[in-house]
Amino acid sequence: xxxxxxxxxxxxxxxxxxxxxxxxxxxxxxxxxxxxxxxxxxxxxxxxxxxxxxxxxxxxxxxxxxxxxxxxxxxxxxxxxxxxxxxxxxxxxxxxxxxxxxxxxxxxxxxxxxxxxx
Amino acid sequence: xxxxxxxxxxxxxxxxxxxxxxxxxxxxxxxxxxxxxxxxxxxxxxxxxxxxxxxxxxxxxxxxxxxxxxxxxxxxxxxxxxxxxxxxxxxxxxxxxxxxxxxxxxxxxxxxxxxxxxxxxxxxxxxxxx
Numbered sequence: 001x002x003x004x005x006x007x008x009x010x011x012x013x014x015x016x017x018x019x020x021x022x023x024x025x026x027x028x029x030x031x032x033x034x035x036x037x038x039x040x041x042x043x044x045x046x047x048x049x050x051x052x053x054x055x056x057x058x059x060x061x062x063x064x065x066x067x068x069x070x071x072x073x074x075x076x077x078x079x080x081x082x083x084x085x086x087x088x089x090x091x092x093x094x095x096x097x098x099x100x101x102x103x104x105x106x107x108x109x110x111x112x113x114x115x116x117x118x
Numbered sequence: 119x120x121x122x123x124x125x126x127x128x129x130x131x132x133x134x135x136x137x138x139x140x141x142x143x144x145x146x147x148x149x150x151x152x153x154x155x156x157x158x159x160x161x162x163x164x165x166x167x168x169x170x171x172x173x174x175x176x177x178x179x180x181x182x183x184x185x186x187x188x189x190x191x192x193x194x195x196x197x198x199x200x201x202x203x204x205x206x207x208x209x210x211x212x213x214x215x216x217x218x219x220x221x222x223x224x225x226x227x228x229x230x231x232x233x234x235x236x237x238x239x240x241x242x243x244x245x246x247x248x
Contacts, residue, residue, distance in 0.1 A: 065146075
């Protein structure tokens with residue numbers, strides 16, 4: 001596939017993932033957990049993509065590109081630090097735990113469902 | 119009216135799209151540059167991206183000299199796409215199978231440590247430049 005084509009697949013998937021995250025963030029209040037929502041939904045989708053019999057290009061565009069860009073670690077880390085330093089320490093610890101537990105469970109559910117369907 | 123409003127609606131989307139393309143592509147390139155059984159690429163992207171987002175978002179609190187357009191293309195587009203939670207979660211699950219629970223736990227601890235330390239270092243840098 002060369003070097004340029006995979007980068008294009010990942011990049012174009014990244015465009016869709018970033019736009020979807022941005023549009024969802026505009027509709028969901030940050031206090032209600034838009035970052036948690038994208039991280040769990042994106043992990044569910046990535047688990048399914050990795051377990052489904054898709055080609056290399058689709059795996060790069062959908063998995064590495066779309067799911068990778070739709071979910072975000074930097075925004076999660078920033079929001080967790082902000083919660084902690086504004087005195088909401090329990091919410092900060094809960095955010096750290098729920099993002100992790102939710103994402104790991106979502107990967108498992110996504111891959112289990114995809115493996116059962118195909 | 120609709121014609122007047124269209125550019126203001128589309129421009130933010132174009133900025134997020136450009137940043138999203140670059141962020142995802144660079145994350146993939148970093149992962150290719152750091153091969154091996156342990157997911158170093160995602161760890162590097164999450165640490166560096168959290169540091170840079172810390173600078174960008176704390177700069178807003180301290181000085182607010184960066185334009186809203188720059189924040190969209192760099193923060194929402196590039197850095198949020200460069201860093202990833204789903205690949206981190208999937209790689210942790212895979213590590214638990216291939217390397218055992220200790221290596222999986224080490225991956226979680228390492229990503230959380232570099233992410234949070236990155237944001238805190240970014241806050242220092244933002245305060246220093248502001």
